[in-house]
Amino acid sequence: MDVGASLTWTSPALPYLTSENSTIPLSNAQGALLAASSSISGIIALLMCPLIMDQIGRKYTILVLGFIQLLSKICIYVAHNYTFLFILRLLVGVGTTGMIAFLALYIGEIAAENIRGRFLILNKICVNLGSFLMAIAGAFLPYNPMNIVAITIPLIAMLLFPIMEETPYYYLMKGQEKEATETLTKLSGEKSVEIVTANIERMKSAILEGQNSKKSSFRELFSDRSSRRALIIKMIKKFLATVVHP
The missing domain is CATH 1.20.1250.20 (MFS general substrate transporter like domains)
Known part of the structure; x- marks a missing residue:
């Protein structure tokens, strides 16, 4: 708001x-x-x-x-x-x-x-x-x-x-798996340890994939044709929103 x-x-x-x-x-x-x-x-x-x-x-x-x-x-x-x-x-x-x-x-x-x-x-x-x-x-x-x-x-x-609460993803990024599990349990209201553990493992995999792709993500913004076009369109849109309709 x-x-x-x-x-x-x-x-x-x-x-x-x-x-x-x-x-x-x-x-x-x-x-x-x-x-x-x-x-x-x-x-x-x-x-x-x-x-x-x-x-x-x-x-x-x-x-x-x-x-x-x-x-x-x-x-x-x-x-x-x-x-x-x-x-x-x-x-x-x-x-x-x-x-x-x-x-x-x-x-x-x-x-x-x-x-x-x-x-x-x-x-x-x-x-x-x-x-x-x-x-x-x-x-x-x-x-x-x-x-x-x-x-x-x-x-x-x-x-x-x-x-x-802080997010479970952040705790996992910092290697604080216990805090991540406690937070996820509280947020989800899930009482099954197996389901919470499975979700934690899924988050850890997602974080690992994100870290592996992070090095090339900024370069691909300019080298990849589709990403480059999207960036140009976004910049033009922002420019028009600022200048034409401030």
Whole structure:
């Protein structure tokens, strides 16, 4: 929901910020750049998060992203100049893009196969709910109360998310099979030791296959014709979404 609210924030905020009543007067060009800033900085998150998620875990990576979101929203509430606001929106881009990419990974690693799709769909529904909530807040509330609503969403998430479990995949990557087994048993509610053990072995095989293919995956992004085309299409799509419809 915080991702959706963050992506929609500029729609209700820019009419105020570019108006005569704004405490941070912006030109139309500055407003457009402010709207596009989060898409630009999202590249940083996509480069940064893979480096830290295997070091500190999926759960704590999401908590770091959530803290970035919460801190940036609080600072936006007290921001009084364009430069500071622009930097904060860059931080928001890091948090939202990282969350879009790696919350889905987290869900995929903790959810059983028969319900994984439902959680991923619910994830997308929550993004839309967050967008709707921010649009409603912007329509009926002044600028500062609207920002308080924006702060509330990541605050609730940060208070609740620590009760979540780390993923069994991460524990297995670190050689902590006992913790992985305990976590998988708790997440699945499965009481059969044989079934849990079989799932653990399947995860270990998947991790081993991933490690064997990791060395060539980045090179194949450019050398493989289909992957290269997909990369070009994705870059064009992102460019158009940023420039044409900031």
